[in-house]
Amino acid sequence: MNGKENSIKQALEQIEVPEARLDAIIEESFWETAAAPVKVRRRNRWMPAVATVVLVAGISAATLSAAPALANYMAQLPVIGNVFSIFAENKHGVAAFDQFSEDVGLIQTSNGITISIDEAIYDGTKLTFTYQVASEAPLDNSAYLSSFPELLEADGPTGGMQSEVIDGVIAGIAEITHLDEDAEVVNVVWEPQVLFTEEKAIAGDWKFEFAVKQLEQKPITLDEKVSSDGVTVHLQELSITDIAVNIAYQQLVDPAIVEAGNFVEAELIAKDNLGNVYEMPYNGGSTPGDALTAEDFEWTASLRGLDPNASTLTFYPFGHISGPAIEPERVEFDALQFNLKDGTHRLIEDPTVPKPPPVK
Amino acid sequence: MQHDEEMVAAAIKGDRLALQHLLKDEKEKLYRMAFTYVRNEEDAIDIFQQTVLQAIESVHQVKETAYFSTWLTRICINKALALLKKNKKLIVLDELEERKAPSDSMDIAQQLDMEKALGLLPEKYKTVLMLRFYQDFTVKQIADFMECPEGTVKTLIHRGLAMLKRDLKGVYADEWQREFN
Known part of the structure; x- marks a missing residue:
């Protein structure tokens, strides 16, 4: 080598790789394909819902008693806090999850690997459960468990999992989107197959089946339409559960906008009378068969962690029109203020749309 | 890249987490190969x-x-070639054969680095050189991949390296020596 020489391998390895963007594409692609056959559009806003979280929770005494070796091991672990405390949007969300989640308390051991399912909750939009994985020897940081859980009520896997190894134990959360406000219960089946680490793969025989009741819903009809720049947001229905405020709405788009090859995405942000601002991530959307345009999506979005002292909640619709031939255009609409005490609502003209809360 | 056989088996059986893990392992190579074909980040993505x-x-x-x-790798290359075709950027092999040698008055070696020179090669040569020297495929694997005889692969490697050598003049040597000396 004379210093000027290079090689194909070296040359290609110098190409800068946008790693974060590629990781996001991979994760997003799994969400998209998992959501089939419902027509779910690619939404970057999905990402916070599946962002990596760090979870550690204490296992209940009853659970631990079933596995003394694990109990001894677990007892040595530092308990950082409630299992939901890391991924919940704010302190109110933590309290709500803590109060209303069901104790699942399932535990199985195979090939020296013990998996426990701790708590679960379903609110008509999303099922969430937490789990832990431990072996008698601490697991290294590369460890993770394979296989997505599924709902018997869904067509194929429709969710994602995130986990992290803390002090030799995998702490994880599974989230499965399933929009069905009429389902009284959902049935979860999870059959992990292999525990992977960088050095080994441990196959095991675990299978969990459990049902989770849906939290009580209080659906309230809104049926309000707000319009701007050829886009109408039809705020259809609000439902309040113990852990979330869910809103169903449809975007109705002037066909001329769609014919020009443009896309429209209407979103919501909310603010309560105490000044708290809440992001409202989408739960997914689809275009009804009788829609006038392909962009007339029906969405549901959820707010979690509502301050229990709030008395009014204002929803601010906004959207973006984008396309290959135009600069993205932001569109804002009249807001809808909902009275949490008496269930009434009113429209607010030309509101100031709040800025999103700072990213945690 | 060698992957854990059990993880690949799990992915094939439908274990989406395993597949996600494998794709993340492969992402850099896939992206860099794609980039070499299209020469811009957005198309590569x-x-x-x-x-x-x-x-x-x-x-x-x-x-x-x-x-x-x-x-x-096959999926990635096929997608890259399809995009190039769609964008009418595909350089026909014959055009390459007729490509003029760099002017003597121009010090190409100072203007082209290996990565750019590779990107300028016609697709067939680019593909075979990336498979051989970046993905570390054997000649037989490339022959299977491209569905052509091993002799053809060797010829393509030989010609591809010769083109690089011509374009880069004295600034590279190792692949050539590794393959044929």
Whole structure:
């Protein structure tokens, strides 16, 4: 080598790789394909819902008693806090999850690997459960468990999992989107197959089946339409559960906008009378068969962690029109203020749309 | 890239977490190969995304775990070539054969680095050189991959390296020596 020489391998390895963007594409692609056959559009806003979280929770005494070796091991672990405390949007969300989640308390051991399912909750939009994985020897940081859980009520896997190894134990959360406000219960089946680490793969025989009741819903009809720049947001229905405020709405788009090859995405942000601002991530959307345009999506979005002292909640619709031939255009609409005490609502003209809360 | 056989097997059986893990392991190579074809980030990302989506949808079709990397590479290359064709950027092989040698008055060596020179090669040569020297495929694997005789692969490697050598003059040597000396 004379210093000027290079090689194909070296040359290609110098190409800068946008790693974060590629990781996001991979994760997003799994969400998209998992959501089939419902027509779910690619939404970057999905990402916070599946962002990596760090979870550690204490296992209940009853659970631990079933596995003394694990109990001894677990007892040595530092308990950082409630299992939901890391991924919940704010302190109110933590309290709500803590109060209303069901104790699942399932535990199985195979090939020296013990998996426990701790708590679960379903609110008509999303099922969430937490789990832990431990072996008698601490697991290294590369460890993770394979296989997505599924709902018997869904067509194929429709969710994602995130986990992290803390002090030799995998702490994880599974989230499965399933929009069905009429389902009284959902049935979860999870059959992990292999525990992977960088050095080994441990196959095991675990299978969990459990049902989770849906939290009580209080659906309230809104049926309000707000319009701007050829886009109408039809705020259809609000439902309040113990852990979330869910809103169903449809975007109705002037066909001329769609014919020009443009896309429209209407979103919501909310603010309560105490000044708290809440992001409202989408739960997914689809275009009804009788829609006038392909962009007339029906969405549901959820707010979690509502301050229990709030008395009014204002929803601010906004959207973006984008396309290959135009600069993205932001569109804002009249807001809808909902009275949490008496269930009434009113429209607010030309509101100031709040800025999103700072990213945690 | 050698992957854990059990993880690949799990991915083929429908374990989406395993496949996600494998795709993350392969992402850099896939992106860099895509970039070498299209020479811009947005198109390379587009190819990468299409590759990931097809991998998710058709991983169950992989017959043997040992073929996983080859299969994924094939998807990526096919997506890249399809995009180039769509954009009418594909350089026909014959055009390359007729490509004029760099002018003597121009010090190409100072203007082209290896990565750019590779990007300027016609697709066939670019593909074979990336498979051989970046993905570390054997000549036989490339022959299987490209569905052509091993002799043809050797010829393509030989010609591809010769073109690089011509374009880069004295600034590279190692692949040439490794392959033929």
